[in-house]
Amino acid sequence: MVLNSIRTYDDWTFKRWPTAEQRMLEMAGLDNPNSSPFMVGEEQRLWLEKDLDKVDKNTPVVVFSHSPLQKIYKGWNFWTEDADQIQALLKPFKKVSVIYGHVHQIQYNQIGNISFNSVMATAWPWPYPQSYAQAEQYLPKLTVPMNRADPFFERDATGWQFINVADGNADLNFTLSDNTGRIVRYNDTQKRPEDTRYQDEKTRIIPQTHY
């Protein structure tokens, strides 16, 4: 299923700026979002509840959403205001995978039965929230960050990925421009997504440290 997790309004989308270019420029200042906090909203939550009611609890559920359906850092909208309520609706299902965008970086997490995976952006790199000293942020401890972006390589820290959701768990194969690829796969024993190469602290490399 696909959830619209950015509730915007006509005023914001069509009326506030003279041109779409000017709106995009405002979006570039995302560190001070002028839109409302990202949320799924009551209307869609009610729809989701009714829709899921018809589904057997053993059916794998895969949810696509723009913003993370978890709370990581509010200042950059790495956040969904009603994430807790959405997670509560997904909790009764045996196997749930949430795939989200917005963050332009590799993130993954496991909350109970729900796996979270982010996807890459082909546009500009976005730093990890721990590199903003004033931020109160909760990057999932499970996430092994990408390498710090090297500004001297124009496409560094951008990329794309192939995602296999055939068995209801998400396996992600990341192709990163100007960087070594990464594979994040659901580990059936640990019951969580893991990087196949760097998950163990001992295998990590210096550029994965963000500060």
Next chain:
Amino acid sequence: MSTYQKMAMALCLAFAADGSALADEFTEADVQRWQQQFMSVVSEGRELWTSPKLGTNGVACAQCHPNAANTHPETYPKFQKQLGKVVPLWQMINWCLKNPLEGQPLAADDPKMTALQAYVTYERRGVKLEPGKH
């Protein structure tokens, strides 16, 4: 009290009577004024940081560095492998102005460069100095 001290004191009193401040004293009002000056430069820096005006292609500093994140002002001057030498922060800012923003570099003492550095450093407040760190 020596003659010299007496003369110095007389001079100080003369200045004080004149309404001038003593060299080593300043007031709460002074601190407030200086802070306001600083914050107004920080605010100009924030304006420049989030604006495409420094470049020619619509790119703004904040796109890759929201809240000036990932700029690490506390680590400069430091060796930049791509430039092959130790550089202060303003030279790295100029690299960004010339390359991702395709704009013109700023002079070291350009008020815009001062404002950019004031903003970057303000966003990094509270972090200990670690010159040279990678």
